[in-house]
Amino acid sequence: MSVSAPPTARRPVLMSARIWFALLIFAGFAALPLIAVVTDDPFLLLIGTRILAYAIAAMALDLILGYGAMVSFGHAAYLGFGAYAVAILNSYGVTDLTLHITFAVAISALFATITGAISLRTRGVYFIMITLAFGQMAYFFFVSLSAYGGDDGTPLATRSTLFGSAALEDDRVMFYVALALLIALFIVATRIVGSRFGRVLIGTRENPVRMEAIGLSPFRYQLTAFVISGCMTSVAGVILANQAEFVSPAFMSWHRSGELIVMVVLGGIGNLTGAIGGAVVALLLEDWLAVLTEHWRLLFGVFLILMVLYSPHGITGALERFTRGRK
Amino acid sequence: MSLLSVRNLCKNYGALEVTRDVSLDVQPGELHAIIGPNGAGKTTLIGQLSGQIEPDSGTVSLEGQDITKRSMAERVHLGLARSFQITSILPRFTVLENVALAVQARSGSSFRFFAPVATEKPLNDAAMQALVEAGLADRAGVRASALSHGEHRRLELAIALATEPKVLLLDEPLAGTGGEEADAFIERLRALKGRFAIVLIEHDMEAVFALADRISVLVYGEIIASGTPDVIRNDPKVRAAYLGDEEAA
Numbered sequence: 263m264s265v266s267a268p269p270t271a272r273r274p275v276l277m278s279a280r281i282w283f284a285l286l287i288f289a290g291f292a293a294l295p296l297i298a299v300v301t302d303d304p305f306l307l308l309i310g311t312r313i314l315a316y317a318i319a320a321m322a323l324d325l326i327l328g329y330g331a332m333v334s335f336g337h338a339a340y341l342g343f344g345a346y347a348v349a350i351l352n353s354y355g356v357t358d359l360t361l362h363i364t365f366a367v368a369i370s371a372l373f374a375t376i377t378g379a380i381s382l383r384t385r386g387v388y389f390i391m392i393t394l395a396f397g398q399m400a401y402f403f404f405v406s407l408s409a410y411g412g413d414d415g416t417p418l419a420t421r422s423t424l425f426g427s428a429a430l431e432d433d434r435v436m437f438y439v440a441l442a443l444l445i446a447l448f449i450v451a452t453r454i455v456g457s458r459f460g461r462v463l464i465g466t467r468e469n470p471v472r473m474e475a476i477g478l479s480p481f482r483y484q485l486t487a488f489v490i491s492g493c494m495t496s497v498a499g500v501i502l503a504n505q506a507e508f509v510s511p512a513f514m515s516w517h518r519s520g521e522l523i524v525m526v527v528l529g530g531i532g533n534l535t536g537a538i539g540g541a542v543v544a545l546l547l548e549d550w551l552a553v554l555t556e557h558w559r560l561l562f563g564v565f566l567i568l569m570v571l572y573s574p575h576g577i578t579g580a581l582e583r584f585t586r587g588r589k
Numbered sequence: 590m591s592l593l594s595v596r597n598l599c600k601n602y603g604a605l606e607v608t609r610d611v612s613l614d615v616q617p618g619e620l621h622a623i624i625g626p627n628g629a630g631k632t633t634l635i636g637q638l639s640g641q642i643e644p645d646s647g648t649v650s651l652e653g654q655d656i657t658k659r660s661m662a663e664r665v666h667l668g669l670a671r672s673f674q675i676t677s678i679l680p681r682f683t684v685l686e687n688v689a690l691a692v693q694a695r696s697g698s699s700f701r702f703f704a705p706v707a708t709e710k711p712l713n714d715a716a717m718q719a720l721v722e723a724g725l726a727d728r729a730g731v732r733a734s735a736l737s738h739g740e741h742r743r744l745e746l747a748i749a750l751a752t753e754p755k756v757l758l759l760d761e762p763l764a765g766t767g768g769e770e771a772d773a774f775i776e777r778l779r780a781l782k783g784r785f786a787i788v789l790i791e792h793d794m795e796a797v798f799a800l801a802d803r804i805s806v807l808v809y810g811e812i813i814a815s816g817t818p819d820v821i822r823n824d825p826k827v828r829a830a831y832l833g834d835e836e837a838a
Contacts, residue, residue: 458693458701458709465690468679475639475677476691476752477665478699486700 279582284448284535287542291441295434307433308505313545314440315501318447320525320537322494325451327523328532329460330487331467335390335519336377336397340492342404342514343369344499349410349509352418359422359430359439359500366496373400374492378485397519404511415510422504430504440501444538447494451534454490463487528569530576539577590653592617592786593669593756598637598647600630600810607633608644609810615756620778620787622797625807626830631790632674634807635760638788639671640664651756666695668755672745674764674790680734684725684744687733688716691751716751723747724777739770746777756786763793775799798822806830 291310298306319341326332347366351357377396384392410416421430429435454460465473466480473480503509512518521544529540547565551558573580591614600608607630615621625631636642638649640661648657651667659667679687686707692715693699693706706712720726723746728736733744742762749757762778763771775796778787782800791797797804798818805815806827814824821827 453703453705456705456707457703458697458699458706460702461686461690461693461706462699465679465682468681469677471641472677472679472748474641474661475665475671475673476748477662477694478690479660479662483699 279585280533280535280578281452283578283581284538287535287538288441288445288448291444295437304433307437309545309549311433311437311440311501311505313542314437314444315498315505316522316525316545317538317541318444318501319495319498320522320529320541321444321448321451321534322491322498323522324526324529324531324534324537325454325494326484326487326491327526328534328537329455329467330463330484332382332484332488333390333523334381334393334488334491335516335523336393336395336400337492337495337522338514338516338518339373339397339400340370340495341499341502341518342400342509342511343373344496344501345503345509345513346404346407346410346499347496348422348500348503349416349418352420352422353410357420357423358426359424362422362500363497366500367493370492370496371489374489375485378488378492382481382484382488394516394519397514397516401511401514401516404514411510413511415508415512418503418507418509421507422500436504440505443497443501447497448534448538451494455534459483459486524566528566528576530578533578536576536578543577591615592619592652593638593788594650594653595638596648596650598634598649599645600633600637600642601645607810608637611647611807611810611812613805613812613815615786615788617755617786618783619802620782620789620800622789622791622801622804623807624791624794624797624804629807630810631807632760633810635671635758635788635790639669639758665752665754668753669758670749670752670754670756671758672749672760672762674760676738676741676745678733678741678744678748680732682733683729684720684731684733684736684747685713685716685729687744688719688747688751689713691748692716692719695752716747719747719751722750722777722781724773739766739774742766742770742774743777746774750781754785756788758788760790761792762789763791763796771796 291314294310295307298304319337323334323337326334344366347369348362351362351365381389381392381396405413421436424430430439462478462483466484470480499513502513525540525544526537528544529538530536547562548558551561555561569576593615595611595613598608598611611634623631623634633642637644640659644657648655650656651669656664656667689712692712717726717729720729723743725740725743725747728740736744746762763774766774771793778800789797789800801818803816804818804821805812806821808830813830814821814827
């Protein structure tokens with residue numbers, strides 16, 4: 263690999279372990295429709311599609327939170343842009359999925375460029391607060407958009423079409439399209455992280471002054487990552503709208519932004535796989551605990567505290583310790 | 590024309606004048622040492638040369654081009670690199686990655702999103718070359734946070750070398766090292782001398798007088814003397830202000 267340098271055995275092993283975890287999760291997802299048939303529970307597919315959407319969003323957030331130390335507390339806005347892209351284009355008779363995604367990505371790129379450029383003038387808590395403020399601005403914009411139901415939202419007449427066919431009306435097709443999008447974006451994100459750009463981004467997380475001193479101003483790289491992350495998140499919004507066949511500003515409330523951060527932290531920040539795992543665990547727990555008691559948030563809170571206390575690197579951190587301990 | 594030229598640089602922190610009308614010139618290939626007692630404003634001066642600190646007035650020029658308003662990153666691309674007195678590296682990167690990133694910064698765009706950087710041979714080769722020159726090649730695959738203090742100082746040097754500077758600003762590269770480590774570092778700098786100009790801030794007088802072509806003495810933000818090591822050694826003002834006690838010892 264790297265010239266005459268001594269082999270850097272430790273890191274590639276870690277890296278591939280994370281890829282393996284991701285592959286396991288994807289395999290689990292791929293088998294879900296089968297499980298739905300066996301257990302005769304079609305609802306499972308809808309839950310699965312929802313989890314896939316949040317997995318994409320959490321992974322996109324991890325790209326800037328984990329690799330760039332940018333804690334965005336307004337990322338739900340991009341879920342909203344994705345969802346409303348579907349609703350708005352549908353109302354004009356444009357139903358193609360690729361066009362929905364293109365529109366969502368374009369709007370998100372614009373919003374992320376403007377708000378990111380302003381937010382990145384701040385650091386730490388101020389960055390969190392200013393991204394929250396921009397997120398809320400987007401939220402209230404859609405609350406006041408009465409043509410699309412305002413606060414109440416609006417149902418979708420149809421799901422997106424796929425190259426002219428209504429295939430997505432089938433929950434299984436919808437599910438596999440979502441899974442394909444997650445895997446594609448996971449590959450893209452993994453490549454970005456290992457690229458020249460990714461190395462600069464991680465460097466800005468580690469030591470921005472050092473980056474300046476070798477001739478790289480962090481701002482433009484951080485902003486680019488912020489825009490990429492926002493655009494990826496909007497794809498999750500497109501899926502969510504289609505899954506629910508309904509859009510409302512609730513997709514973009516600040517609670518959602520908080521939940522995305524919880525998913526990333528729960529899974530383990532800065533390794534992409536963790537965010538996906540975090541989304542799976544958080545949403546499954548939510549479903550199961552909600553069956554047990556209406557005070558499920560309390561139980562979830564306890565679980566979260568225990569995770570942070572005993573496994574600060576999240577689920578992937580715990581899994582890694584486990585697999586390494588067994589060797 | 591001087592390679593690096595500083596004219597009438599002034600910087601105040603409130604009522605405190607940390608840089609007082611400083612002018613100095615650095616010729617190509619020259620090693621120009623700046624010495625002075627603690628608190629004389631040496632690091633602040635380096636900060637203004639490197640672009641980390643903005644001067645209140647005065648100019649800094651590189652190859653005749655006024656760079657006073659240029660950012661630190663822009664100056665690096667023009668050929669002005671610096672090392673830090675307090676080690677400033679990327680702790681979770683390997684030693685090789687730390688240096689390869691500096692090579693990347695000067696060679697080609699960093700807006701490449703898809704090709705894996707870890708296997709870019711030209712980057713790793715150039716980084717390895719800098720590590721050899723800094724005496725750290727055998728530690729290339731180690732995480733930077735695992736290095737000893739002396740090795741950190743060498744990594745600082747390797748990163749600065751990897752930017753291929755025309756002028757290298759070294760802020761106390763020997764800080765905290767001693768004995769053999771310091772001697773080896775001095776030899777390394779001697780080997781590098783002449784390839785580019787060096788502005789060296791250093792407390793180790795042995796190192797300064799062994800390496801410098803020219804020495805400027807900074808006291809309370811002001812250059813009180815400038816000249817060859819022999820001239821400085823015999824300057825009565827310098828002896829009184831700074832070298833006096835050391836000569837007596």
